Amino acid sequence: MTSKTGGRRCAIGVAAASLQLISCTSNGPASTPATTEPAATTVAPRVDDGVLRIGVLMPASGAGASIGQSARAGIRVAVNLVNAAGGVNGAPVQLFIRDEGSDAVTAAVSLQQLIDAKVDAIIGPASSNTAVALAPTIVAAGVAACSPSASALALDDFPDNHLLFRTIASDSLQAEAMAKVIEQTGETRAAIVYVDDGYGRPFEQHLTAALKRRGIAVSDSVGFAISDNDFATDAGRLVNPDNGAIAIIGDPDAGSRMLAALAEAIGSSPREIVVNDALRRPWSISLLGSVNAQLRRRVVGVSPSVRTEDPVLLAAVAAEDPTATGLFATQAYDCANLFMLAAQQGGSSEADVIASLMVGVSTGGSACATFADCRSLLDAGRNINYDGPGGLVELGASGDPEVAQFDQFSFDDGGRDVTTNTITVSYTGA
Numbered sequence: 089m090t091s092k093t094g095g096r097r098c099a100i101g102v103a104a105a106s107l108q109l110i111s112c113t114s115n116g117p118a119s120t121p122a123t124t125e126p127a128a129t130t131v132a133p134r135v136d137d138g139v140l141r142i143g144v145l146m147p148a149s150g151a152g153a154s155i156g157q158s159a160r161a162g163i164r165v166a167v168n169l170v171n172a173a174g175g176v177n178g179a180p181v182q183l184f185i186r187d188e189g190s191d192a193v194t195a196a197v198s199l200q201q202l203i204d205a206k207v208d209a210i211i212g213p214a215s216s217n218t219a220v221a222l223a224p225t226i227v228a229a230g231v232a233a234c235s236p237s238a239s240a241l242a243l244d245d246f247p248d249n250h251l252l253f254r255t256i257a258s259d260s261l262q263a264e265a266m267a268k269v270i271e272q273t274g275e276t277r278a279a280i281v282y283v284d285d286g287y288g289r290p291f292e293q294h295l296t297a298a299l300k301r302r303g304i305a306v307s308d309s310v311g312f313a314i315s316d317n318d319f320a321t322d323a324g325r326l327v328n329p330d331n332g333a334i335a336i337i338g339d340p341d342a343g344s345r346m347l348a349a350l351a352e353a354i355g356s357s358p359r360e361i362v363v364n365d366a367l368r369r370p371w372s373i374s375l376l377g378s379v380n381a382q383l384r385r386r387v388v389g390v391s392p393s394v395r396t397e398d399p400v401l402l403a404a405v406a407a408e409d410p411t412a413t414g415l416f417a418t419q420a421y422d423c424a425n426l427f428m429l430a431a432q433q434g435g436s437s438e439a440d441v442i443a444s445l446m447v448g449v450s451t452g453g454s455a456c457a458t459f460a461d462c463r464s465l466l467d468a469g470r471n472i473n474y475d476g477p478g479g480l481v482e483l484g485a486s487g488d489p490e491v492a493q494f495d496q497f498s499f500d501d502g503g504r505d506v507t508t509n510t511i512t513v514s515y516t517g518a
Contacts (some may be wrong), residue, residue: 096119096340099289099496101118102440103368104409118295122145129214133293137406137435137437138177138178138179139179139180139181139182139437140175140176140179140181140182140206140208140209140320140428140437141181141182141184141205141206141208141209141429141437142163142167142181142182142183142184142207142208142209142210142211142424142427142429143183143184143185143186143197143202143205143207143209143210143211143231144160144163144183144184144185144186144194144210144211144212145186145188145198145202145210145211145212145213145214146159146160146185146187146188146211146212146213146420147187147188147189147190147214147215148160148187148188148189148215149187149189149190150189150190150517151190151513152188152214152215153420154413154415155214155237155415155416156214156480157238157409157411157412157413158413158414158415158416158419158420159214159236159257159415159416159417159418160185160403160409160420161405161409161412161417161420161465162396162401162405162416162417162418162419162420162424163183163211163420163421163423163424164408165401165404165405165408165417165421166421166424166425166428166459167181167183167424167428169404169458169459169460170428170459173459173460175344176428176431176432176437177431177432177435177436177437181428184201184207186198186199186201186202186207187300188212188213188214188215189219191218192217192218192221192222194219194306195213195215195218195222196221196222196225196296198345199213199222199225199226200225202231203225203229203231203271207231207233208231208232208431208437208438208439208442209232209233209234209427209439209442210226210231210232210233210234211233211234211235211380211423211424211427212233212235212236212337212416213238214235214237214416215237215238216237216238216239216240216242216243217240218238219235219238219240219243220238220240220242220243220246223243223248223252224513226251226252226469227248227249227251227252230249230251230439230440231251231439232252232427232439232440232446233251233252233253233322234252234253234254234255234423234426234427234446234514235252235253235254235255235256235423235463236254236255236256236416236419236420236422236423237256237394237419238254238256238442239254239256239257239262239286239392240257240258240259240287241257241259241290241291241294242286242290243258244258244260244486247441248430248487250438250441250443250487251439252443252487253402253423253426253443253446253483253487253488254476254487254489255419255420255422255423255426255481255489256392256394256419256489257392257488257489257492257494258285258489259290259291259294260294260511260515261489261492261514261515262291262364262365262390262391262392262494263291263295263297263298263362264294264298264513264514265295265296265390265492265494265511265513265517266295266298266335266362266364266390266418267295267298267299267301267302268302268392268511268513269388269496269511270299270302270304270333270335270360270361270362271299271302271304273360273362275304275332275360275480276303276304276305276332277304277305277306277307277331277332277333277414278299278304278305278306278307278332278333278334278335279306279307279308279309279310279328279331279332279333279334279335279337280292280295280296280306280308280309280310280334280335280337281309281310281311281312281322281326281334281336281338281346281350282309282310282311282312282336282337282338283311283312283313283314283337283338283339283342283343284311284312284313285314287339287392288311288337288338289311291336291337291364292309292311292337295337296309304332307328307332308325308326308328308331310322310325310326311398312338312342312346312398313342313429314339314341314342316342318349319345319346319349319350320349320352320353322346322349323346323349323350323352323353324353324427326350326353327350327353327354327359328457332360333358333359333360333361333362334350334361334362335361335362335382336343336350336361336362336363336364336367338363338364338365338366338367338385339366340366340367340369343364343366343367344367347361347363347367347379347387348379349379351379351383351384354380354383354418354439355380355482356380356382358382358383358384358385359386360386360388361383361386361387361388362387362388362390363388363390364389364390364391364393365389365391366408367389367391368374368497368505369505379380379499379503381469381501384498384501384503385498387498387499388496388497388498388506388508389496389497389498390494390495390496390497390511391494391495391497392492392494392495393478393492393493393494393495393510394415394416394418394419395414395415395418396414396415396417396418396477397418397475397478398418398478400477401417401418401421401477402414402417405417418478420478421476421477422474422476422478422481425458425459425462425474425476426446426449426450426474426481426483427442427446428459428496429445429449429459429462429463429466429472430443430444430445430446430448430449430476431444432459432463432466433445433449433466433472446483446487447483447484447485447487448471449472449473450474450481450482450483451463451473451482451483452471452473453470453471453472453473454471454472454473454476455473455475456472456473456474457474457475457476457477462474478493480492480493480512484515490514490515491513491514492512492513492514493510493511493512494510494511494512494513495509495510496508496509496510496511508511
């Protein structure tokens with residue numbers, strides 16, 4: 089990690105390729121209906137009238153719709169609980185829900201509607217690409233934003249005036265997780281093969297740095313184009329015995345084909361191979377199923393832990409929306425609670441006040457897992473450390489998680505992913 093002092097983020101690959109969108113409508117009493125009015129060209133100043141208005145920009149259509157559905161349910165659970173107990177600073181929280189859609193063009197229209205509605209904070213966007221595209225508009229409008237799913241390295245150091253936050257770890261932390269798994273293999277050397285684009289190149293740089301901090305030499309590094317049809321030459325170079333373990337940073341399609349090419353080049357001699365989250369949902373399950381079983385058992389992947397495990401939150405999400413999957417519900421729930429707790433502590437609905445307290449309410453005080461418990465501590469004059477239902481919310485000075493949990497997964501005989509372990513990593517290399 090090169091810098092974590094003033095930056096920003098967003099992009100993703102869990103639930104792999106489908107993790108690039110999302111949005112919504114709401115049936116909650118605190119919500120306003122989605123509209124299709126044209127975007128305004130000017131932004132009138134917001135007035136702190138004591139009412140916290142939260143916009144939700146998550147996909148209700150496109151490949152990310154199921155993720156947006158689950159995240160919206162988590163947000164509504166958080167807000168409904170708070171409103172039932174008197175709201176924030178004595179006033180009900182209002183939700184304004186819009187569809188992020190499947191691209192930045194659609195999302196930009198919805199974003200402008202939220203800005204026109206004078207929201208103080210926004211939960212979203214979900215897609216990394218969209219988050220990167222809309223970040224300048226969000227910052228220019230002076231609105232605080234928290235993404236539950238955009239992990240792109242491209243936003244790590246975005247000049248955001250300290251207005252942008254994430255409850256999903258940056259891909260720079262995923263690089264730390266991959267390095268930790270490689271360290272656990274016992275190998276002292278590793279080769280990296282990565283998709284040669286704006287996603288893969290910075291990821292490779294962070295992985296290289298993380299490996300070196302752990303005393304693991306990077307013996308080779310090879311970039312590949314997703315349009316390539318034949319990876320045999322690259323695979324033959326990578327399987328050099330002197331390379332030790334092999335790390336793959338790819339997308340679901342080309343990354344899976346690279347893994348298959350490595351399996352062909354390795355043959356019957358098993359090697360330790362560590363893959364990124366995009367390969368968790370491979371383009372072709374049958375392709376991985378055809379990989380030599382002895383080698384397939386040596387393939388380990390890491391991906392952010394994004395499935396809600398807390399039984400209380402799961403039940404509440406199911407009651408809100410019985411068809412919600414639970415994906416990213418915890419992260420979205422945490423975004424909402426962090427905004428509400430920051431507004432409660434600051435006694436204000438102003439975006440800059442809320443943003444200035446987001447990091448503080450997530451670290452350094454008395455631990456609390458719910459808004460109600462945290463508010464009781466605040467009322468007693470104590471600092472708080474909101475941990476949420478996942479038990480781990482710790483934002484650093486940049487507004488990103490400094491510590492995160494990752495699933496460790498492998499592939500069964502049919503090529504399907506299976507979670508085998510959960511690991512916790514930080515930027516300190518722990």
